Amino acid sequence: MATPPTAMDRLFSGGPESERLIADASKPMERTAICNTTRFSFATLFGLVLLLTGTIFVLLTNPITTSPCDSTPVHPNPKDAFIVGLVTDIHLDLTPSTCDNYDKYASMYGVFGCDSTLYLVDRTLEDMATTLRNTSSNPTVVLFLGDAAKHQHADTWGADITLNLIETTFQLAEQRLPDTPMIPTVGNNDLPAYYDIWAVDYAKDHAEGWYEALARVYVPAITRGSRVELSPDFAESFAAGGYYSVTVSGEDLLIVSLNTNIFASNVVDVMNQGVLAAKQLEWLEATLRNTSSDLRVVVIGHHPPGLSLYSLYSKQAAKANWRLSYFESFRSICKSAAGDRIVGMFFGHEHQDSYALEADHGGRNFNIFSIPSVSPVYSGQPSYGIAAFSASDKTLVDLTTYHTWLDFYTREKSAPQFFSYNTLRDILKVKELSFKVMQNATTSLIEESDGMRICSALKTRLYQGRYVPTLPAHLHYCYTSSLRVASFIQCIERYGYDGKKFILNA
Numbered sequence: 001m002a003t004p005p006t007a008m009d010r011l012f013s014g015g016p017e018s019e020r021l022i023a024d025a026s027k028p029m030e031r032t033a034i035c036n037t038t039r040f041s042f043a044t045l046f047g048l049v050l051l052l053t054g055t056i057f058v059l060l061t062n063p064i065t066t067s068p069c070d071s072t073p074v075h076p077n078p079k080d081a082f083i084v085g086l087v088t089d090i091h092l093d094l095t096p097s098t099c100d101n102y103d104k105y106a107s108m109y110g111v112f113g114c115d116s117t118l119y120l121v122d123r124t125l126e127d128m129a130t131t132l133r134n135t136s137s138n139p140t141v142v143l144f145l146g147d148a149a150k151h152q153h154a155d156t157w158g159a160d161i162t163l164n165l166i167e168t169t170f171q172l173a174e175q176r177l178p179d180t181p182m183i184p185t186v187g188n189n190d191l192p193a194y195y196d197i198w199a200v201d202y203a204k205d206h207a208e209g210w211y212e213a214l215a216r217v218y219v220p221a222i223t224r225g226s227r228v229e230l231s232p233d234f235a236e237s238f239a240a241g242g243y244y245s246v247t248v249s250g251e252d253l254l255i256v257s258l259n260t261n262i263f264a265s266n267v268v269d270v271m272n273q274g275v276l277a278a279k280q281l282e283w284l285e286a287t288l289r290n291t292s293s294d295l296r297v298v299v300i301g302h303h304p305p306g307l308s309l310y311s312l313y314s315k316q317a318a319k320a321n322w323r324l325s326y327f328e329s330f331r332s333i334c335k336s337a338a339g340d341r342i343v344g345m346f347f348g349h350e351h352q353d354s355y356a357l358e359a360d361h362g363g364r365n366f367n368i369f370s371i372p373s374v375s376p377v378y379s380g381q382p383s384y385g386i387a388a389f390s391a392s393d394k395t396l397v398d399l400t401t402y403h404t405w406l407d408f409y410t411r412e413k414s415a416p417q418f419f420s421y422n423t424l425r426d427i428l429k430v431k432e433l434s435f436k437v438m439q440n441a442t443t444s445l446i447e448e449s450d451g452m453r454i455c456s457a458l459k460t461r462l463y464q465g466r467y468v469p470t471l472p473a474h475l476h477y478c479y480t481s482s483l484r485v486a487s488f489i490q491c492i493e494r495y496g497y498d499g500k501k502f503i504l505n506a
Contacts, residue, residue, distance in 0.1 A: 081397060082251055083136040085128050086385035088145035088348030089373030091115040091189065092165045107410040115150045116375045120382060121169065124374050125176035127418040128384045131402060132180070135386060139227055141248060142180055145348035145371055146187025146302030152194070159192035159202050163213055166190060170217050174224070181228040182221040185257045186214065186242040187302040187348065188264065195267045197241070197276055211242045222246060231287070243280050245287050253298060253394060254291050256284065260301035263326040265319070281329050288337035296394035297342045304347035304370050305330065306356045306483035312475065317505035318485045321349070327483070331358060334366065342366045343394045344387065351378045353401050356480050357439050365435040369399060376406055382416070396433040399424040442480055
Protein backbone atom coordinates (compact mmCIF):
# COMPACT_ATOMS: atom_id res chain seq x y z
CA MET A 1 0.00 0.00 0.00
CA ALA A 2 1.33 3.41 -0.93
CA THR A 3 2.53 5.59 1.91
CA PRO A 4 0.45 8.78 2.23
CA PRO A 5 2.41 11.99 1.60
CA THR A 6 3.83 13.71 4.64
CA ALA A 7 3.61 17.44 5.27
CA MET A 8 7.23 17.70 4.12
CA ASP A 9 6.31 15.96 0.85
CA ARG A 10 3.37 18.28 0.31
CA LEU A 11 5.48 21.32 1.10
CA PHE A 12 8.16 20.54 -1.45
CA SER A 13 5.91 19.07 -4.13
CA GLY A 14 5.55 22.38 -6.00
CA GLY A 15 1.78 21.92 -6.23
CA PRO A 16 -1.10 24.16 -5.04
CA GLU A 17 -0.81 23.02 -1.43
CA SER A 18 2.93 23.70 -1.47
CA GLU A 19 2.19 27.19 -2.73
CA ARG A 20 -0.38 27.72 0.02
CA LEU A 21 2.01 26.54 2.75
CA ILE A 22 4.73 28.86 1.54
CA ALA A 23 2.26 31.74 1.38
CA ASP A 24 1.09 31.01 4.94
CA ALA A 25 4.69 31.17 6.12
CA SER A 26 5.28 34.61 4.65
CA LYS A 27 2.14 36.67 5.15
CA PRO A 28 2.73 40.43 5.29
CA MET A 29 1.05 40.72 8.72
CA GLU A 30 3.45 38.20 10.20
CA ARG A 31 6.42 40.05 8.73
CA THR A 32 5.01 43.29 10.16
CA ALA A 33 4.88 41.71 13.59
CA ILE A 34 8.48 40.62 13.21
CA CYS A 35 9.63 44.14 12.38
CA ASN A 36 7.56 45.80 15.09
CA THR A 37 8.25 43.49 18.00
CA THR A 38 11.26 41.20 18.21
CA ARG A 39 13.99 39.46 16.26
CA PHE A 40 12.23 36.30 15.11
CA SER A 41 13.66 33.47 13.05
CA PHE A 42 12.13 32.92 9.61
CA ALA A 43 13.27 29.32 9.82
CA THR A 44 11.35 29.09 13.10
CA LEU A 45 8.29 30.66 11.45
CA PHE A 46 8.65 28.24 8.56
CA GLY A 47 9.04 25.39 11.02
CA LEU A 48 5.94 26.33 12.97
CA VAL A 49 3.85 25.97 9.85
CA LEU A 50 5.21 22.48 9.42
CA LEU A 51 4.73 21.65 13.09
CA LEU A 52 1.05 22.50 12.75
CA THR A 53 0.80 19.81 10.10
CA GLY A 54 2.56 17.25 12.27
CA THR A 55 6.11 17.35 10.95
CA ILE A 56 9.16 18.57 12.84
CA PHE A 57 11.29 20.75 10.61
CA VAL A 58 14.91 19.80 11.10
CA LEU A 59 16.12 23.34 10.57
CA LEU A 60 14.73 24.27 13.98
CA THR A 61 17.82 22.66 15.44
CA ASN A 62 19.88 25.34 13.74
CA PRO A 63 17.62 28.42 13.59
CA ILE A 64 18.27 31.39 11.36
CA THR A 65 18.44 34.46 13.53
CA THR A 66 18.04 37.38 11.19
CA SER A 67 14.95 39.50 10.75
CA PRO A 68 13.74 41.42 7.69
CA CYS A 69 14.62 44.66 9.46
CA ASP A 70 18.42 44.68 9.38
CA SER A 71 21.28 44.00 7.02
CA THR A 72 23.83 42.72 9.52
CA PRO A 73 25.81 39.77 8.11
CA VAL A 74 24.71 36.48 9.63
CA HIS A 75 28.22 35.07 9.69
CA PRO A 76 30.93 37.74 9.99
CA ASN A 77 33.78 37.27 7.55
CA PRO A 78 37.43 37.17 8.66
CA LYS A 79 38.73 40.68 9.28
CA ASP A 80 41.59 40.24 6.83
CA ALA A 81 39.40 38.71 4.10
CA PHE A 82 39.23 40.21 0.63
CA ILE A 83 35.57 41.20 0.20
CA VAL A 84 33.91 41.43 -3.21
CA GLY A 85 30.47 42.85 -3.99
CA LEU A 86 28.36 41.02 -6.56
CA VAL A 87 25.46 42.61 -8.44
CA THR A 88 23.70 41.51 -11.60
CA ASP A 89 20.62 41.82 -13.80
CA ILE A 90 19.71 45.33 -12.71
CA HIS A 91 17.49 45.83 -15.78
CA LEU A 92 16.89 49.51 -15.21
CA ASP A 93 13.56 50.76 -16.55
CA LEU A 94 13.08 54.53 -16.68
CA THR A 95 9.50 54.12 -17.95
CA PRO A 96 8.05 51.57 -15.47
CA SER A 97 4.48 52.69 -16.14
CA THR A 98 4.64 50.76 -19.42
CA CYS A 99 4.84 47.47 -17.47
CA ASP A 100 1.52 45.59 -17.31
CA ASN A 101 1.69 45.10 -13.52
CA TYR A 102 2.75 48.64 -12.68
CA ASP A 103 -0.61 50.41 -12.76
CA LYS A 104 -2.17 47.91 -10.36
CA TYR A 105 0.69 47.85 -7.86
CA ALA A 106 2.38 51.19 -8.53
CA SER A 107 5.38 51.82 -6.27
CA MET A 108 8.43 54.04 -6.67
CA TYR A 109 10.59 51.03 -5.77
CA GLY A 110 8.95 48.77 -8.34
CA VAL A 111 6.69 45.74 -8.36
CA PHE A 112 7.01 42.04 -9.04
CA GLY A 113 6.68 41.21 -12.71
CA CYS A 114 8.36 44.46 -13.79
CA ASP A 115 11.98 45.52 -14.16
CA SER A 116 13.82 47.82 -11.74
CA THR A 117 12.89 51.44 -11.19
CA LEU A 118 15.55 54.11 -10.76
CA TYR A 119 14.79 54.25 -7.03
CA LEU A 120 15.16 50.49 -6.57
CA VAL A 121 18.54 50.43 -8.30
CA ASP A 122 19.78 53.38 -6.25
CA ARG A 123 18.53 51.86 -2.98
CA THR A 124 20.15 48.50 -3.78
CA LEU A 125 23.52 50.08 -4.55
CA GLU A 126 23.26 52.23 -1.44
CA ASP A 127 22.65 49.20 0.77
CA MET A 128 25.44 47.21 -0.85
CA ALA A 129 27.85 50.10 -0.25
CA THR A 130 26.84 50.15 3.43
CA THR A 131 27.27 46.38 3.74
CA LEU A 132 30.70 46.50 2.12
CA ARG A 133 31.82 49.22 4.57
CA ASN A 134 30.45 47.28 7.54
CA THR A 135 31.87 43.95 6.40
CA SER A 136 35.47 44.97 5.84
CA SER A 137 37.75 47.91 6.48
CA ASN A 138 39.95 46.81 3.58
CA PRO A 139 39.49 48.18 0.03
CA THR A 140 37.19 46.10 -2.12
CA VAL A 141 35.83 45.76 -5.65
CA VAL A 142 32.36 45.16 -7.10
CA LEU A 143 31.71 42.70 -9.91
CA PHE A 144 28.76 43.66 -12.13
CA LEU A 145 27.65 40.53 -13.95
CA GLY A 146 25.70 42.14 -16.77
CA ASP A 147 22.27 43.32 -17.94
CA ALA A 148 22.06 46.96 -16.92
CA ALA A 149 19.20 47.68 -19.33
CA LYS A 150 15.55 46.68 -19.26
CA HIS A 151 14.56 43.41 -20.93
CA GLN A 152 14.37 43.62 -24.73
CA HIS A 153 14.67 47.37 -24.60
CA ALA A 154 16.96 47.63 -27.61
CA ASP A 155 14.53 45.79 -29.87
CA THR A 156 11.62 47.97 -28.72
CA TRP A 157 13.15 51.42 -28.31
CA GLY A 158 16.50 51.27 -30.05
CA ALA A 159 20.16 50.95 -29.12
CA ASP A 160 20.57 54.59 -28.10
CA ILE A 161 17.99 54.20 -25.33
CA THR A 162 19.71 51.01 -24.17
CA LEU A 163 23.05 52.80 -23.99
CA ASN A 164 21.40 55.57 -21.97
CA LEU A 165 20.11 53.00 -19.46
CA ILE A 166 23.60 51.53 -19.14
CA GLU A 167 25.12 54.99 -18.64
CA THR A 168 22.51 55.86 -16.00
CA THR A 169 23.17 52.62 -14.11
CA PHE A 170 26.88 53.33 -13.97
CA GLN A 171 26.26 56.91 -12.88
CA LEU A 172 24.19 55.63 -9.95
CA ALA A 173 26.97 53.20 -9.05
CA GLU A 174 29.54 55.99 -9.11
CA GLN A 175 27.43 58.06 -6.71
CA ARG A 176 26.94 55.20 -4.25
CA LEU A 177 30.39 53.60 -4.65
CA PRO A 178 32.62 56.62 -5.44
CA ASP A 179 35.91 54.97 -4.44
CA THR A 180 35.11 51.37 -5.35
CA PRO A 181 36.11 49.88 -8.72
CA MET A 182 33.23 48.18 -10.53
CA ILE A 183 34.28 45.49 -12.99
CA PRO A 184 31.48 44.70 -15.46
CA THR A 185 30.66 42.03 -17.98
CA VAL A 186 28.38 42.37 -21.01
CA GLY A 187 24.89 40.88 -20.64
CA ASN A 188 22.50 39.96 -23.42
CA ASN A 189 20.43 43.07 -22.67
CA ASP A 190 23.56 45.21 -22.93
CA LEU A 191 23.69 44.63 -26.69
CA PRO A 192 22.27 46.93 -29.40
CA ALA A 193 19.76 44.26 -30.49
CA TYR A 194 18.75 40.68 -29.61
CA TYR A 195 22.01 38.72 -29.24
CA ASP A 196 23.66 41.05 -31.75
CA ILE A 197 27.20 40.12 -30.75
CA TRP A 198 28.69 41.80 -33.84
CA ALA A 199 26.85 45.15 -33.53
CA VAL A 200 27.62 45.94 -37.18
CA ASP A 201 24.42 47.90 -37.79
CA TYR A 202 25.06 50.14 -34.79
CA ALA A 203 28.51 51.02 -36.11
CA LYS A 204 27.02 52.06 -39.46
CA ASP A 205 24.89 54.75 -37.84
CA HIS A 206 27.26 56.01 -35.14
CA ALA A 207 30.70 57.55 -34.92
CA GLU A 208 31.84 54.75 -32.60
CA GLY A 209 31.19 51.02 -32.47
CA TRP A 210 29.01 49.45 -29.77
CA TYR A 211 31.91 47.99 -27.81
CA GLU A 212 33.78 51.29 -28.03
CA ALA A 213 30.68 52.98 -26.59
CA LEU A 214 30.54 50.45 -23.75
CA ALA A 215 34.25 50.91 -23.05
CA ARG A 216 33.65 54.64 -22.68
CA VAL A 217 31.20 53.79 -19.86
CA TYR A 218 33.07 50.84 -18.37
CA VAL A 219 36.66 52.11 -18.13
CA PRO A 220 36.02 54.95 -15.62
CA ALA A 221 34.13 52.48 -13.42
CA ILE A 222 36.87 49.82 -13.61
CA THR A 223 39.72 52.21 -12.83
CA ARG A 224 37.90 54.14 -10.09
CA GLY A 225 39.99 54.26 -6.91
CA SER A 226 43.22 53.25 -8.70
CA ARG A 227 43.11 49.69 -7.36
CA VAL A 228 42.50 47.91 -10.65
CA GLU A 229 44.87 47.88 -13.59
CA LEU A 230 43.69 47.23 -17.15
CA SER A 231 45.58 44.59 -19.11
CA PRO A 232 47.91 45.91 -21.85
CA ASP A 233 45.65 44.44 -24.53
CA PHE A 234 42.42 45.87 -23.07
CA ALA A 235 41.59 48.19 -25.98
CA GLU A 236 42.18 45.46 -28.55
CA SER A 237 40.24 42.67 -26.83
CA PHE A 238 37.33 44.86 -25.80
CA ALA A 239 36.92 46.32 -29.28
CA ALA A 240 37.03 42.79 -30.71
CA GLY A 241 34.17 41.51 -28.59
CA GLY A 242 33.74 43.12 -25.17
CA TYR A 243 36.03 40.77 -23.22
CA TYR A 244 39.06 41.77 -21.14
CA SER A 245 41.11 41.13 -18.00
CA VAL A 246 42.31 43.24 -15.08
CA THR A 247 44.55 42.77 -12.07
CA VAL A 248 43.75 43.95 -8.55
CA SER A 249 46.75 45.60 -6.93
CA GLY A 250 47.86 44.19 -3.61
CA GLU A 251 45.68 41.09 -3.94
CA ASP A 252 47.59 38.88 -6.43
CA LEU A 253 44.32 38.49 -8.31
CA LEU A 254 43.49 38.37 -12.03
CA ILE A 255 39.85 38.96 -13.00
CA VAL A 256 38.82 37.71 -16.43
CA SER A 257 35.61 39.19 -17.84
CA LEU A 258 34.12 37.12 -20.65
CA ASN A 259 31.44 38.16 -23.11
CA THR A 260 29.33 35.01 -22.77
CA ASN A 261 26.88 36.26 -25.38
CA ILE A 262 29.50 35.06 -27.85
CA PHE A 263 29.10 31.50 -26.51
CA ALA A 264 25.31 31.62 -26.04
CA SER A 265 23.03 29.00 -27.55
CA ASN A 266 20.50 31.75 -28.40
CA VAL A 267 22.67 33.30 -31.12
CA VAL A 268 21.06 32.59 -34.49
CA ASP A 269 23.99 33.05 -36.90
CA VAL A 270 25.95 29.98 -35.81
CA MET A 271 28.63 30.18 -38.52
CA ASN A 272 29.67 33.74 -37.78
CA GLN A 273 29.31 33.10 -34.07
CA GLY A 274 32.06 30.53 -34.36
CA VAL A 275 34.54 33.14 -35.59
CA LEU A 276 34.02 35.39 -32.57
CA ALA A 277 33.94 32.43 -30.19
CA ALA A 278 37.27 31.13 -31.49
CA LYS A 279 38.86 34.57 -31.02
CA GLN A 280 37.62 34.87 -27.44
CA LEU A 281 38.77 31.36 -26.56
CA GLU A 282 42.19 31.99 -28.12
CA TRP A 283 42.46 35.21 -26.13
CA LEU A 284 41.40 33.44 -22.92
CA GLU A 285 44.04 30.76 -23.29
CA ALA A 286 46.78 33.32 -24.00
CA THR A 287 45.70 35.46 -21.06
CA LEU A 288 45.76 32.56 -18.60
CA ARG A 289 49.04 31.11 -19.89
CA ASN A 290 50.88 34.44 -20.00
CA THR A 291 49.84 35.53 -16.52
CA SER A 292 52.11 34.99 -13.55
CA SER A 293 51.52 31.70 -11.76
CA ASP A 294 51.42 33.68 -8.51
CA LEU A 295 48.10 35.25 -9.49
CA ARG A 296 44.84 33.59 -8.51
CA VAL A 297 42.03 33.87 -11.08
CA VAL A 298 38.37 34.88 -10.87
CA VAL A 299 36.28 34.42 -14.02
CA ILE A 300 33.10 36.45 -14.54
CA GLY A 301 30.47 36.48 -17.26
CA HIS A 302 26.74 36.84 -17.73
CA HIS A 303 25.44 33.42 -18.83
CA PRO A 304 26.69 30.60 -16.58
CA PRO A 305 28.03 27.54 -18.40
CA GLY A 306 25.91 24.47 -17.93
CA LEU A 307 22.15 24.10 -18.01
CA SER A 308 19.60 26.90 -17.75
CA LEU A 309 18.01 26.73 -14.31
CA TYR A 310 15.10 28.84 -15.54
CA SER A 311 14.35 26.36 -18.35
CA LEU A 312 14.49 23.43 -15.95
CA TYR A 313 11.95 24.71 -13.47
CA SER A 314 9.68 26.59 -15.87
CA LYS A 315 9.59 24.21 -18.84
CA GLN A 316 11.17 20.95 -17.62
CA ALA A 317 13.63 21.48 -20.44
CA ALA A 318 17.31 20.52 -20.51
CA LYS A 319 18.62 23.59 -22.32
CA ALA A 320 22.28 24.61 -22.27
CA ASN A 321 23.21 28.27 -21.83
CA TRP A 322 26.33 27.83 -23.97
CA ARG A 323 26.85 25.80 -27.11
CA LEU A 324 28.50 22.55 -26.07
CA SER A 325 31.64 22.93 -28.19
CA TYR A 326 32.43 26.32 -26.65
CA PHE A 327 31.87 24.99 -23.15
CA GLU A 328 34.19 22.03 -23.77
CA SER A 329 36.89 24.36 -25.13
CA PHE A 330 36.43 26.74 -22.21
CA ARG A 331 36.64 23.86 -19.74
CA SER A 332 39.78 22.49 -21.37
CA ILE A 333 41.49 25.89 -21.45
CA CYS A 334 40.69 26.63 -17.81
CA LYS A 335 42.03 23.30 -16.66
CA SER A 336 45.19 23.29 -18.79
CA ALA A 337 46.12 26.98 -18.67
CA ALA A 338 45.00 27.90 -15.15
CA GLY A 339 44.51 24.66 -13.25
CA ASP A 340 43.88 25.17 -9.57
CA ARG A 341 44.59 28.93 -9.79
CA ILE A 342 40.89 29.56 -10.51
CA VAL A 343 39.31 30.38 -7.16
CA GLY A 344 35.82 31.32 -8.31
CA MET A 345 33.51 31.84 -11.27
CA PHE A 346 30.54 34.21 -10.96
CA PHE A 347 27.65 34.70 -13.37
CA GLY A 348 24.18 36.23 -13.55
CA HIS A 349 21.35 35.80 -16.10
CA GLU A 350 19.37 33.16 -14.16
CA HIS A 351 17.88 35.67 -11.66
CA GLN A 352 18.37 32.98 -8.98
CA ASP A 353 21.16 32.03 -6.61
CA SER A 354 22.60 28.63 -7.41
CA TYR A 355 25.87 26.84 -7.90
CA ALA A 356 27.28 24.07 -10.07
CA LEU A 357 30.41 21.95 -9.83
CA GLU A 358 32.68 21.08 -12.75
CA ALA A 359 34.95 18.09 -12.07
CA ASP A 360 37.30 15.79 -13.91
CA HIS A 361 39.55 12.93 -12.89
CA GLY A 362 42.66 15.09 -13.16
CA GLY A 363 41.74 16.99 -10.00
CA ARG A 364 41.49 20.37 -11.76
CA ASN A 365 38.04 21.52 -10.82
CA PHE A 366 36.09 24.72 -10.32
CA ASN A 367 32.88 26.05 -8.80
CA ILE A 368 30.34 28.09 -10.75
CA PHE A 369 28.11 30.51 -8.84
CA SER A 370 25.01 32.28 -10.15
CA ILE A 371 24.01 35.48 -8.35
CA PRO A 372 20.33 36.52 -8.01
CA SER A 373 19.06 39.64 -9.74
CA VAL A 374 18.21 43.15 -8.65
CA SER A 375 15.23 43.14 -11.03
CA PRO A 376 12.03 41.61 -9.60
CA VAL A 377 10.66 40.85 -13.06
CA TYR A 378 10.55 37.07 -12.46
CA SER A 379 9.15 37.46 -8.93
CA GLY A 380 12.47 37.04 -7.13
CA GLN A 381 13.29 39.50 -4.36
CA PRO A 382 15.79 42.22 -5.41
CA SER A 383 19.18 40.95 -4.28
CA TYR A 384 22.95 41.35 -4.31
CA GLY A 385 25.82 39.20 -3.06
CA ILE A 386 28.95 39.50 -0.95
CA ALA A 387 31.85 37.08 -1.46
CA ALA A 388 34.73 36.69 0.99
CA PHE A 389 38.12 35.35 -0.10
CA SER A 390 40.92 34.44 2.29
CA ALA A 391 43.67 37.04 2.34
CA SER A 392 46.44 34.47 1.93
CA ASP A 393 45.57 32.09 -0.93
CA LYS A 394 42.26 33.64 -2.10
CA THR A 395 40.25 30.54 -1.26
CA LEU A 396 36.56 31.43 -1.42
CA VAL A 397 35.53 31.44 2.23
CA ASP A 398 31.87 32.38 1.98
CA LEU A 399 29.07 33.76 -0.18
CA THR A 400 26.14 35.70 1.26
CA THR A 401 23.01 36.86 -0.53
CA TYR A 402 21.26 40.02 0.70
CA HIS A 403 17.73 40.71 -0.42
CA THR A 404 14.68 42.76 0.45
CA TRP A 405 10.96 42.07 0.93
CA LEU A 406 9.72 44.26 -1.90
CA ASP A 407 6.03 43.52 -1.32
CA PHE A 408 6.33 44.22 2.41
CA TYR A 409 8.10 47.57 2.00
CA THR A 410 5.71 48.55 -0.79
CA ARG A 411 2.84 47.95 1.62
CA GLU A 412 4.62 49.93 4.33
CA LYS A 413 5.44 52.70 1.84
CA SER A 414 9.03 52.87 3.02
CA ALA A 415 12.46 52.44 1.48
CA PRO A 416 13.40 48.75 1.14
CA GLN A 417 15.87 47.35 3.66
CA PHE A 418 18.13 44.44 2.70
CA PHE A 419 19.02 41.50 4.91
CA SER A 420 20.29 37.93 4.74
CA TYR A 421 19.25 34.59 6.14
CA ASN A 422 22.11 32.10 6.06
CA THR A 423 25.35 32.26 4.14
CA LEU A 424 26.09 29.46 1.67
CA ARG A 425 28.73 28.18 4.06
CA ASP A 426 26.11 27.90 6.80
CA ILE A 427 23.57 26.22 4.52
CA LEU A 428 26.08 23.56 3.46
CA LYS A 429 27.58 23.43 6.98
CA VAL A 430 31.16 23.75 5.74
CA LYS A 431 34.14 25.92 6.66
CA GLU A 432 34.95 27.15 3.15
CA LEU A 433 33.63 26.98 -0.43
CA SER A 434 36.52 25.23 -2.14
CA PHE A 435 35.57 22.67 -4.78
CA LYS A 436 36.33 19.54 -2.78
CA VAL A 437 34.49 20.75 0.30
CA MET A 438 31.41 21.77 -1.71
CA GLN A 439 31.42 18.53 -3.69
CA ASN A 440 31.44 16.45 -0.52
CA ALA A 441 28.70 18.59 1.05
CA THR A 442 26.48 18.36 -2.05
CA THR A 443 26.91 14.59 -2.29
CA SER A 444 26.06 14.25 1.40
CA LEU A 445 22.89 16.30 0.96
CA ILE A 446 21.46 14.04 -1.72
CA GLU A 447 22.19 10.99 0.42
CA GLU A 448 20.12 12.41 3.29
CA SER A 449 16.37 11.85 3.23
CA ASP A 450 15.48 15.55 3.24
CA GLY A 451 18.86 17.20 2.94
CA MET A 452 18.71 18.38 -0.65
CA ARG A 453 15.08 19.42 -0.33
CA ILE A 454 15.98 21.61 2.62
CA CYS A 455 18.93 23.13 0.76
CA SER A 456 16.73 23.72 -2.28
CA ALA A 457 14.06 25.35 -0.13
CA LEU A 458 16.52 27.69 1.52
CA LYS A 459 18.10 28.69 -1.76
CA THR A 460 14.98 29.23 -3.85
CA ARG A 461 12.07 29.80 -1.46
CA LEU A 462 12.92 30.87 2.06
CA TYR A 463 16.22 32.34 0.94
CA GLN A 464 14.50 34.39 -1.76
CA GLY A 465 11.60 35.30 0.48
CA ARG A 466 8.86 34.49 -2.04
CA TYR A 467 7.40 31.34 -3.51
CA VAL A 468 9.42 30.57 -6.62
CA PRO A 469 9.05 27.34 -8.65
CA THR A 470 11.90 25.06 -7.71
CA LEU A 471 13.27 21.65 -8.59
CA PRO A 472 12.63 18.34 -6.85
CA ALA A 473 15.60 17.12 -4.86
CA HIS A 474 17.16 14.84 -7.45
CA LEU A 475 16.74 17.29 -10.31
CA HIS A 476 18.39 19.94 -8.16
CA TYR A 477 21.28 17.59 -7.44
CA CYS A 478 21.71 16.64 -11.11
CA TYR A 479 21.66 20.31 -12.13
CA THR A 480 24.38 21.04 -9.59
CA SER A 481 26.64 18.18 -10.58
CA SER A 482 26.02 17.86 -14.36
CA LEU A 483 26.93 20.75 -16.64
CA ARG A 484 26.21 18.96 -19.91
CA VAL A 485 22.80 17.95 -21.21
CA ALA A 486 23.86 14.33 -21.77
CA SER A 487 25.25 13.86 -18.27
CA PHE A 488 22.21 15.62 -16.76
CA ILE A 489 19.85 13.23 -18.59
CA GLN A 490 21.87 10.24 -17.42
CA CYS A 491 21.73 11.57 -13.87
CA ILE A 492 17.97 12.16 -13.73
CA GLU A 493 17.20 8.83 -15.38
CA ARG A 494 19.02 7.12 -12.50
CA TYR A 495 16.34 8.62 -10.27
CA GLY A 496 13.41 7.52 -12.44
CA TYR A 497 12.77 10.66 -14.53
CA ASP A 498 11.92 10.55 -18.24
CA GLY A 499 14.99 12.08 -19.86
CA LYS A 500 13.39 12.17 -23.32
CA LYS A 501 10.77 14.64 -22.12
CA PHE A 502 13.46 17.07 -20.96
CA ILE A 503 15.17 16.84 -24.35
CA LEU A 504 11.96 17.29 -26.33
CA ASN A 505 10.92 20.32 -24.24
CA ALA A 506 14.23 22.00 -25.01
